[in-house]
Amino acid sequence: MPYQHIFFDLDHTLWDFDKNAEETIHELYHHHQLQVLGIHSPDILIETYTANNHQLWAKYHLGEISKQELRATRFKKTFMDLGIDETKVPSSFEDDYVRICPTKTNLFPDTHETLTYLHQKYHLHLISNGFKESTEYKVENTRLKPYFKNIIISEIVGINKPDKAIFQHALNLAGGNITESIMIGDSLEADIRGAKNIGMDAIYFNPNHLPKPEDVDVHIHHLSELKALL
Structure with a gap:
């Protein structure tokens, strides 16, 4: 053709995307001292986030959720899935992720x-x-x-x-x-x-x-x- x-x-x-997200979450895990919340390694955070993010993006592709819903949900659900009290989740985590991840160059x-x-x-x-x-x-x-x-x-x-x-x-x-x-x-x-x-x-x-x-x-x-x- x-x-x-x-x-x-x-x-x-x-x-x-996954490699850049992984680097970003590693940085944020240490920056926000998430081990104190009971998340014992960044790897479980990355694994859970990746699964949630892929599911939410699939819904976004199909117009089932908005940009705002995707961003508001992906880390909230990830922390909940890991048994972390919502009130203990760092409030700036999503904003930090959105700021840092696009700067990655992999x-x-x-x-x-x-x-x-x-x-x-x-x-x-x-x-x-x-x-x-x-x-x-x-x-x-x-x-x-x-x-x-x-x-x-x-x-x-x-x-x-x-x-x-x-x-x-x-x-x-x-x-x-x-x-x-x-x-x-x-x-x-x-x-x-x-x-x-x-x-x-x-x-x-x-x-x-x-x-x-x-x-x-x-x-x-x-x-x-x-x-x-x-």
């Missing part, structure tokens, strides 16, 4: 090398369900911005992936059409099925080697594999 436009997701696809291996290669052959674009301020900072801080002709952020557009409308909006900005475009992302629901629902090809980024669903045509475990596919 002679593609002209490649659309990338950001979090969990280029920007290593990308998946070979992100820059792969984007440099693709940028020479295709028009690259970004479609993120992330929030405006953090997404813009991540893209600038990791030197990703120059690769992308358009950066579409759902909070600005007012529509989340997998809604067909945000893909159509991205196509309109790109000046492309469905048959010459492809989406690359880690979320089966938001990225892969969202793209396929509008008729766009998609490649599932699957770094954790999860089983490939039957409705997924192509998956990769490493970004560098795109050089052989595109």
Whole structure:
């Protein structure tokens, strides 16, 4: 297929969300002395938070909760799950996390090398369900911005992936059409099925080697594999 436009997701696809979150929570665990509350290691906090955050983001993708609900719930539920009295949770924990995490710069291996290669052959674009301020900072801080002709952020557009409308909006900005475009992302629901629902090809980024669903045509475990596919 002679593609002209490649659309990338950001979090969990280029920007290593879990690794950056883990670093941030390690810092906050020690800063807020959470061992005093009975949380004996940052690892259990990270594990519980990661599970809760993934569930809440899935609901946010589908429009079931708002940005405010996501941010108000993820650490509150995490601390409750760990048996911590809500009144003892540091009041600034969420704000500290939101301030620090976007400053982290861990990308998946070979992100820059792969984007440099693709940028020479295709028009690259970004479609993120992330929030405006953090997404813009991540893209600038990791030197990703120059690769992308358009950066579409759902909070600005007012529509989340997998809604067909945000893909159509991205196509309109790109000046492309469905048959010459492809989406690359880690979320089966938001990225892969969202793209396929509008008729766009998609490649599932699957770094954790999860089983490939039957409705997924192509998956990769490493970004560098795109050089052989595109």
